[in-house]
Amino acid sequence: MIELNHVRKVFPGRRGGADVVALDGVDLAVPAGDFAGVVGPSGSGKSTLIRLVNLLERPTSGSVAVDGRVLTDLPADQVRQARSSIGMVFQHFELMDSRTAAENVEHPLELAGVGRAERRRRSADLLDLVGLAERAGARPRQLSGGQKQRVAIARALAARPQVLLCDEATSALDQASTTGVLELLRRVRDELGLTVLLITHEMAVVKAVCDSAVLLEAGRVVDGGRLDDVLTRDDSPLAAALLPAPVADDRVAGTLLRVTVTETAPEADVLRVLVGRLGLAVEVAGGSVETVAGGRHGRLLLRITDGDLSGLDTALTRLRAEGSKVERVAA
Numbered sequence: 045m046i047e048l049n050h051v052r053k054v055f056p057g058r059r060g061g062a063d064v065v066a067l068d069g070v071d072l073a074v075p076a077g078d079f080a081g082v083v084g085p086s087g088s089g090k091s092t093l094i095r096l097v098n099l100l101e102r103p104t105s106g107s108v109a110v111d112g113r114v115l116t117d118l119p120a121d122q123v124r125q126a127r128s129s130i131g132m133v134f135q136h137f138e139l140m141d142s143r144t145a146a147e148n149v150e151h152p153l154e155l156a157g158v159g160r161a162e163r164r165r166r167s168a169d170l171l172d173l174v175g176l177a178e179r180a181g182a183r184p185r186q187l188s189g190g191q192k193q194r195v196a197i198a199r200a201l202a203a204r205p206q207v208l209l210c211d212e213a214t215s216a217l218d219q220a221s222t223t224g225v226l227e228l229l230r231r232v233r234d235e236l237g238l239t240v241l242l243i244t245h246e247m248a249v250v251k252a253v254c255d256s257a258v259l260l261e262a263g264r265v266v267d268g269g270r271l272d273d274v275l276t277r278d279d280s281p282l283a284a285a286l287l288p289a290p291v292a293d294d295r296v297a298g299t300l301l302r303v304t305v306t307e308t309a310p311e312a313d314v315l316r317v318l319v320g321r322l323g324l325a326v327e328v329a330g331g332s333v334e335t336v337a338g339g340r341h342g343r344l345l346l347r348i349t350d351g352d353l354s355g356l357d358t359a360l361t362r363l364r365a366e367g368s369k370v371e372r373v374a375a
């Protein structure tokens with residue numbers, strides 16, 4: 045469980061300039077076992093937020109708690125110890141080139157005073173977990189970006205943390221490696237029961253792995269929640285960022301309908317009535333349906349190109365009463 049309460053972070057202005065308010069009263073609660081994302085434009089405070097969770101930065105005010113321990117109240121020596129229950133993965137891997145993959149994974153254990161035999165055993169297990177058992181003796185420069193990030197994930201897990209922080213963990217990777225690393229993160233979360241907090245500027249990453257997310261803007265949380273809930277809200281800026289509203293070509297004639305697709309309100313319910321019952325000719329004018337948080341979600345614009353529209357409004361009212369999210373778009 046990660047909890048930030050009224051966290052504010054102010055950096056002193058550089059060269060006599062004005063102070064920078066990086067975080068301005070942030071509240072965040074990530075339940076144990078959740079895979080949570082923080083998204084927002086550049087400069088919105090994402091990196092500052094994640095660095096506060098393991099106190100790489102101290103908040104100017106407010107509190108940070110991980111698994112019930114209020115880190116901001118702990119003396120320095122206990123902060124160091126508490127940090128060992130928090131793993132972190134970075135955008136540029138931060139591996140030591142002079143060491144092999146296995147030695148990189150062992151490093152935090154060495155610092156924690158774990159004996160050599162135990163270190164070796166744990167590093168072998170972890171490299172196996174991330175699918176790199178055969179590359180244990182390779183140096184980072186001999187590995188691809190995706191492989192380096194797998195080693196970094198193994199290293200982050202070495203001290204058996206309960207919480208894993210991912211700072212733009214896939215931003216330096218190509219599409220195929222990104223997919224592999226995200227699948228791995230999701231799998232280790234499931235297998236080890238971790239709580240994961242990930243920051244990213246890529247909405248596709250949030251859609252691929254997160255259960256919940258918050259949207260930061262100028263140091264404030266402006267929206268957030270469980271994705272399957274967020275995506276059913278019409279007025280949600282986070283939903284709009286995840287699934288942008290479709291645009292239809294307004295030069296084409298026809299009546300337009302906006303449909304919000306969710307697991308419980310599939311577009312098939314709407315099409316069955318429009319096409320099946322009313323006998324209308326319907327085409328998709330824009331939008332998409334994707335798998336987000338394990339469920340089907342989307343925003344579609346449907347265009348009715350032919351047929352008798354006299355029963356349409358009554359049918360739409362009935363569909364809405366039955367749970368569909370469908371409305372006629374004003375011409």
Ligand SMILES: Nc1ncnc2c1ncn2[C@@H]1O[C@H](COP(=O)(O)OP(=O)(O)OP(=O)(O)O)[C@@H](O)[C@H]1O
Nearest residue numbers: 055064065066085086087088089090091092093245
């Ligand atoms: N050490 C620092 N000293 C002064 N200002 C800082 C410092 N670190 C961050 N800032 C400022 O705090 C604000 C938030 O920065 P932060 O890096 O947290 O945003 P971000 O959302 O992670 O951005 P990006 O996606 O570009 O990395 C920015 O205005 C940034 O310039």
